[in-house]
Amino acid sequence: MTILFASDLDRTLIYSKNSRGQEVSEEDFAAVEWIDEKPTAFMTHKGLQLFQQIASSISFVPVTTRTAEQYNRVIGLYHNVKKPKYAIVSNGAVILEDGKPLAEWSDKVIAQMQQNSTSIEHVLPQLDTYIKNKFVLKVLQAESWFVYLIIDEQAFSIEDFEKLSQIFYQQGFTLSHQGRKVYIMPTCINKSTALQFVAERIAATTVYAAGDSMLDFDMVLNADHGFIPSHGEAIHKGGHLPPNISITKRAGVLAGEEILKKVSDYLL
Numbered sequence: 239m240t241i242l243f244a245s246d247l248d249r250t251l252i253y254s255k256n257s258r259g260q261e262v263s264e265e266d267f268a269a270v271e272w273i274d275e276k277p278t279a280f281m282t283h284k285g286l287q288l289f290q291q292i293a294s295s296i297s298f299v300p301v302t303t304r305t306a307e308q309y310n311r312v313i314g315l316y317h318n319v320k321k322p323k324y325a326i327v328s329n330g331a332v333i334l335e336d337g338k339p340l341a342e343w344s345d346k347v348i349a350q351m352q353q354n355s356t357s358i359e360h361v362l363p364q365l366d367t368y369i370k371n372k373f374v375l376k377v378l379q380a381e382s383w384f385v386y387l388i389i390d391e392q393a394f395s396i397e398d399f400e401k402l403s404q405i406f407y408q409q410g411f412t413l414s415h416q417g418r419k420v421y422i423m424p425t426c427i428n429k430s431t432a433l434q435f436v437a438e439r440i441a442a443t444t445v446y447a448a449g450d451s452m453l454d455f456d457m458v459l460n461a462d463h464g465f466i467p468s469h470g471e472a473i474h475k476g477g478h479l480p481p482n483i484s485i486t487k488r489a490g491v492l493a494g495e496e497i498l499k500k501v502s503d504y505l506l
């Protein structure tokens with residue numbers, strides 16, 4: 239029996255200072271990422287300990303919108319445990335096997351983007367009108383895969399987001415709003431199909447999955463058991479969530495700890 243635990247990282251397992259919440263005191267945080275020696279992402283000590291127990295007993299697969307380079311900064315996760323064989327980065331456009339991108343996977347994604355006209359060169363001209371809009375501060379690219387906006391949160395309304403989502407949805411994109419960022423993601427770049435590929439490759443019999451955003455929703459929905467943090471964008475998907483999905487009681491970094499406790503209760 240091969241059990242796979244697939245999890246998003248940011249705002250699911252690891253948290254920035256802004257997203258981690260107020261309930262945990264400074265000494266209970268463990269840093270897991272540093273930029274220029276400054277800690278930038280955290281878990282609770284208890285959460286990190288649970289994570290390391292889980293990752294040393296079953297197949298853990300990180301599934302993140304971070305690029306490979308950004309993912310490789312999260313070294314604190316793996317201080318006492320081997321780095322996982324597989325990591326899904328760039329929101330599913332890239333699958334790392336022993337740290338190296340699988341060309342057979344990414345080539346397929348590139349072909350789909352060309353076919354659907356959703357590659358960056360197709361997106362940028364359409365964004366021109368929005369770039370002049372008051373809420374767009376910057377337009378950034380994640381390697382050659384997708385575009386995301388840095389927005390002025392004060393000037394950006396739910397209506398703005400819904401309008402943008404509708405326009406881009408018809409053209410083959412999924413939008414996700416996460417704090418100061420709005421991702422404009424080609425629908426063919428998704429975590430769910432990349433995870434399916436890895437699950438088949440390792441012949442997983444049971445899949446647990448966790449994630450907070452709309453970019454995680456299908457992966458969580460398709461798992462045998464899925465977890466969504468209560469602060470997550472994905473809980474607003476609407477309608478009744480199926481019984482294989484649990485929403486945490488806690489929010490912020492404590493939601494991450496709660497997910498890890500639940501997974502470890504199932505497994506260990």
Ligand SMILES: [Mg+2]
Nearest residue numbers: 246248249450
């Ligand atoms: Mg996330």
